[in-house]
Amino acid sequence: MSPQQGASPGSGPRRSAGGPVGAGLRRLRYLMEHVRHGLRGHRTVVGNAVQVTTASCAAFYFCRYGLGLAVMSVYATFTVVSLGALARIPGSGRQRATTVLTAIPAGLALVTLGTLLAVQTWAAVVGMLVIGFMVAYAGTTGPRIAGAAPGMQLLYILPCFPPYAPDTLVQRLSGFLLGALLLALVQRFLLPVPDTPSFRRLLADAADAAARLADHRGGPPPVQALAEARAAGEALRPTCVPPAVRPASPTLAHKAMAHAAEAVRTLLAQLDALHCEAGPQQRFHPETVALLEGISTAARGAAVALRQRRKRLRPGEGPSATALQEELTPVRAHRAVDTLERLSTDDRLVYLRRRTQVVQAADCAVVLVLATRLMLGDRTVERNPAGHTFAYARAGPLGLWWQRLTMHLTPRSVIFQNACRFALGLAAARAVAGLLGLQHGFWVLLATLTLTRTTSLETRSAVRQALTGTLVGAVLAGGMLALVHDRNTVYAIVLPVVMLVAFTAGPLRGLAWAQGGFTLVVATLFAQVSPVTWQLAPVRLVDVLVGSVIGLGCGLVAWPRGAGSELRRSMAGLCSAIADAIGHTTAQVVERSGSTDLFALNRALGLAQESLAQYQSEPREDGVQPDWPTLLVAGRDARRGERLLPDRPGRIASPEVGAWLRQAADRTAADYLSLAHHLGTDRGTPRDDPQPLDIRALLAVAPGIPRHSPARETGAVSAALLLDSVIWLDALTSDLTRLHKEM
Structure with a gap:
């Protein structure tokens, strides 16, 4: 009897259960589960790839095969790719769609300028220098604009090359509009990124946490309330706030939000120190208890106002700091006299710091309330006794925007340096592409745009990866073009698959995969617009090489250490x-x-x-x-x-x-x-x-x-x-x- 015949039913290899077919199915199920688990962990990347693929393919098929307009199809597709894949717009699906729609007027202007300035190489180069700097520098006004800037650059790069064809401007603008609208629709309704808590909600949570801490006025330290307060304060740290909801724009509301966040974080820190340094059997002075009551009322009122949906206060509504200020003024004076009398035995200021904690906390609560009122449209806060804190409330919208735009207009600003580096690189790339008459010169600028980094070390690494990926992609694209030749049906079927793989693998696997995948996307796309041969692939490789050398040169010349x-x-x-x-x-x-x-x-x-x-x-x-x-x-x-x-x-x-x-x-x-x-x-x-x-x-x-x-x-x-x-x-x-x- 063989060993297998004598084995128990549950022992030995399980090959008999289905044979090779069963083993193959189990292996397939394992791989599918593994892929599904990985996709869950990268839901945003996969969702964005699906959105870009859906919108770009829909735009391309409609324009190319439905309307028969090749120029319109190219601009519609590249609009989706530039604002959906090249740009890094932060936020939820709703916020991204809003940003894309808001960028439409600027996009129309960039496409128009690119078309008109393509009449001469020198005009296109000067336009690239000026527009490249302005678009990159505009990122100083907020994370959403900064995230959209690379995509907006491409909207000028694409039309600023020969042939000079102002008669196609209507097609170009129509394609841009169609692509932007389709991208906004898919971002809003197809696998949208979930909403994140608004900054007002984070402020309200922190104000509530401060109110709960202020409600504790004796006995052992409130461990739970302290933990919640620290978590709420940490959530307001600038590095922890999602970029899409960060109050970074120069509007009055955002400046008031940032001011309120600073005040409530300081309030939480002062209350934390007050409770932790007083000891396990703390007993607060009646003056301290009165101030804590006022702080609790003021913070809770601010939290209620922040959670309301209305954006502006009606007369007589909203939180008030009057009662707290009336209570604070005599306490501040009395404690100052009392503290001065005891400073002779407190030359290290330990007593002074402890005695001023609740007073400083009350000051922060007042600022929190006034900043909340200003955020909700009450400009009369500057007439408050603490109104000097809100001197910026007297400035108009144009003044606030001018201050922000001029803040970084200095060679000592890294934002200014980055804008100059990108503008010089793009202008140099446009000049080289025009003087050498490169067949697809915009690929040179695209390579310069995507490969230039803030340090020469980063740029060298990016160039090495990009050339490796482009070489592999060019070989695959050349083989595909040689085999398929001019059969557009095959390209039309392959295009969504190539796009989905490229826009998923690029963010997940790195720059080499991104460049290789994009090379395949370009080859598949252009093969349907005009007759091409396998020679398109080496042209793409040469253009990326030229753009890489230019980007590397700019990285070495312009602030190479970042x-x-x-x-x-x-x-x-x-x-x-x-x-x-x-x-x-x-x-x-x-x-x-x-x-x-x-x-x-x-x-x-x-x-x-x-x-x-x-x-x-x-x-x-x-x-x-x-x-x-x-x-x-x-x-x-x-x-x-x-x-x-x-x-x-x-x-x-x-x-x-x-x-x-x-x-x-x-x-x-x-x-x-x-x-x-x-x-x-x-x-x-x-x-x-x-x-x-x-x-x-x-x-x-x-x-x-x-x-x-x-x-x-x-x-x-x-x-x-x-x-x-x-x-x-x-x-x-x-x-x-x-x-x-x-x-």
Whole structure:
């Protein structure tokens, strides 16, 4: 008896269950399940590939075979590909469709300009230089425009090549309109990307979390409420907010949203510290309890207003900060007098920081309420006692847009550098393609557009991958064209499959797959527009090679190190701006003279944030870097003081106290200037670690406030202004100390 005959029924190989056919079916089921699991993990990529394939094929078949208009079919297809595949528009299906529809007027203008400027090579090159820069630089106005910029570039690139055919402009514009409308439809209704929580909802969740923390007024720390508050604050961190809902545009509503987010995150941090530092059996002072009640009411009112669907407030509606401000003013003054009396035993400011936590939290709650009202259309917030914080509310829409557009109009901006790099590369590619008379010159520009990176190292890597993928794709395309020849039916059947595979494999497998797949797509598409031979494939390879060399040359000439060389300079500029803000703010507090220059600090902060964001996205060698986010925090702390302190009631009446405050501010500003010099020159070392504020010297000159003096109320208001300034300088000194430890 053979071993198999004596085996038990459940043992041994299972080949008998179905034989080879059954094994093949099981293998097929396993592969299908594996593919299905992978597609679930990449649902957005697959969905986008299906959308682009559906819209582009529908547009192409309708125009080419239904209407018999070859030019219209090409423009309709490339519109879908440019705005659906080449562009990276963030957001849900509804948001992407809205962005595409919003881009239609600009797209019509670009197609028209490209057609008219194609009359001469020099005109097309100049147009490419100007339009290439403008389209790339427009990304400063928000993530959606920045995501659409590469696709918008292609809308000018495609028509700006010979033959000069203004008589086909109607077909070109009609094709663009058809492609844009079809893409918007499929993005909205075919496998749409799910909606993400709006920024107003994130703000409302954070405001509710702050209200729940403020509701806790004694006993053990509220562990659950603290965890929820930290999660809500983290969700509002700029790097955690989805780009599509990030308030990054220069509109008044978005500026108010960003202001509210900064206020509520600071509010959560202050309440967190208040509850965690008080101990397990905490008992709050009645003044603290009263302020916590006001904070809870104000934050909850802001959350309710943020969750309402209406976009504008009606008269008398919305959250109010009046009650909290009325409660805060006497508490601020009383605590300032009480704290001054105890500073002689608190030269490290531990007591002062603890006593001001709830006051600073109340300030943030007031700003949150006013920012919410401004967001919902109430411009009267600038007449509030805290209205100096909202100086930007006085600017009109054109002024806000002009400020944003000019903010990065400097060679020190990485956005400006990237726009120049792309514009120069595209102009050079257009000049080369025109002078050499390349048959499909727009492929040269397309290669330059898609392969140019922010660093020369990245560009070299991209070129290597692209040439490898294009070579493989060209071989496959040449073989397909030689075999199929002029049988359009075969190309029409193959086109959706090739598109779907190319637009799925490219994002998932890398640049080589993307270039190889796109080469097949181009060959399959153009074979149906006009008679082609297998020679189209090597032409595509040569054009990609020329575009790659041009992109590589621009990467080597124009800021080859990307943000790596700019980061330290932008951070040095931020340090200098912080020092200037300290001087301006102190002058207004002490002398009530001068003016603030928030635009300068905002510009330095914006340049530093963009430099850091790009630096973190670039491949780089591992190395120790300073704690750059702490420096950004210092910039926001300086801005907060510059917004709040000059408008506070009271004045520093004592010349000795004013001199101490100016001296302390000058010392802190000098430390930031020293760090700026170190970062800007990369020579020497910063000064010694910043020293804490000399509180004993302050006490030596600070006048006492008798309890029954008629001037006690005025002195208390002045003391409150003084201590607010002291705690602001202390925060900036603490930020600087943390930075020095990383140097």
